[in-house]
Amino acid sequence: MIPVVDFSVYNLSKKDADGKELQSLSEELKTAFSQVGMVFLKNTGISQEEVERVMESSKRFFLQPEELKKQLSRGSFPNSSNHGWVSMETERIFLAYPGDLKEAFNLTSFHPDIKWPSSDAVGDFREIHTAFFHRCKDLSLRVLRVMAQSLSLDPDIFLSAHRFIGTDKNSTTLRTLYYPSVKSETAKEGQVRCGEHSDYGSITLLFQGSEGLQVCTRAGEFISAPCIPGTVLVNIADLMQRWTSDQLISVRHRVLLPPVGNSSTRQSLAYFVQPDNEALITCCDGSNKYPPVTGADYLEQRFSETYGRKKWPSSDAVG
Numbered sequence: 001m002i003p004v005v006d007f008s009v010y011n012l013s014k015k016d017a018d019g020k021e022l023q024s025l026s027e028e029l030k031t032a033f034s035q036v037g038m039v040f041l042k043n044t045g046i047s048q049e050e051v052e053r054v055m056e057s058s059k060r061f062f063l064q065p066e067e068l069k070k071q072l073s074r075g076s077f078p079n080s081s082n083h084g085w086v087s088m089e090t091e092r093i094f095l096a097y098p099g100d101l102k103e104a105f106n107l108t109s110f111h112p113d114i115k116w117p118s119s120d121a122v123g124d125f126r127e128i129h130t131a132f133f134h135r136c137k138d139l140s141l142r143v144l145r146v147m148a149q150s151l152s153l154d155p156d157i158f159l160s161a162h163r164f165i166g167t168d169k170n171s172t173t174l175r176t177l178y179y180p181s182v183k184s185e186t187a188k189e190g191q192v193r194c195g196e197h198s199d200y201g202s203i204t205l206l207f208q209g210s211e212g213l214q215v216c217t218r219a220g221e222f223i224s225a226p227c228i229p230g231t232v233l234v235n236i237a238d239l240m241q242r243w244t245s246d247q248l249i250s251v252r253h254r255v256l257l258p259p260v261g262n263s264s265t266r267q268s269l270a271y272f273v274q275p276d277n278e279a280l281i282t283c284c285d286g287s288n289k290y291p292p293v294t295g296a297d298y299l300e301q302r303f304s305e306t307y308g309r310k311k312w313p314s315s316d317a318v319g
């Protein structure tokens with residue numbers, strides 16, 4: 001159901017590609033993103049070994065004692081409210097629901113005041129995660145460039161709103177996720193690993209360590225997404241759907257508990273690409289289907305829903 005598309009012509013090892021070379025790739029992306037909302041890209045230049053190195057490093061962080069992780073909690077960094085560690089059962093789909101059985105670390109800021117995990121156990125965390133953040137940035141910009149072409153738009157339309165990734169003028173985040181072993185039979189009613197949601201920003205790159213992800217088809221039925229080593233799963237997020245006046249569609253997805261008796265842990269890496277904080281997002285077809293909104297305002301509104309500072313506004317998408 002989720003197509004696999006070969007990204008070789010614009011692989012990260014290639015300096016550049018011209019519009020002609022990208023034409024058939026852009027057509028394949030358009031079909032995937034307008035009909036399914038997701039695509040597996042192969043031959044991107046990001047190798048399985050790179051992904052595994054990040055997962056090993058982040059696992060060392062998650063396996064540390066809680067006191068060490070708490071010092072880096074999300075919410076404790078004044079220059080980046082999203083940066084940092086998110087403990088188990090903190091995020092939930094609806095306020096009334098039990099929290100997700102996952103831990104996460106959000107790498108959102110490179111501000112000099114940011115504290116990095118630094119115990120001996122996680123010594124190389126900073127280098128490994130920083131390098132991967134930039135690899136994902138490079139790939140994301142390439143995908144955004146091809147997406148613009150796929151919609152016959154100015155090739156820079158999306159790129160020009162993503163100029164500041166990796167600075168405090170942009171909230172793009174590399175989130176490493178760790179789902180500890182769970183005894184499914186003792187979980188709270190309705191509790192899952194990652195509640196049903198669609199992502200907030202422009203696109204998300206997802207690298208899964210094992211199966212477990214489910215995605216909602218247009219018919220409203222959840223199906224299991226495969227885990228294909230060496231590929232990256234790219235999905236359209238809500239702000240991009242809005243930006244493209246619903247030409248490209250975001251997809252709801254979730255991670256349920258493992259079957260009873262399965263005690264395995266799970267890891268994934270999500271790279272949430274966000275437009276620049278000050279970028280004004282207006283419908284790219286010139287319509288006023290959705291009112292203009294800045295990247296920062298839209299994200300703030302969505303976070304306030306996820307972290308329960310406001311009441312749940314509607315039965316709409318979540319995080």
Ligand SMILES: O=C(O)CCC(=O)C(=O)O
Binds near residue numbers: 254
């Ligand atoms: O762990 C996964 O595979 C999905 C995580 C996810 O969807 C998210 O963090 O937004």
Ligand SMILES: [Fe+2]
Binds near residue numbers: 199253
């Ligand atoms: Fe997601």
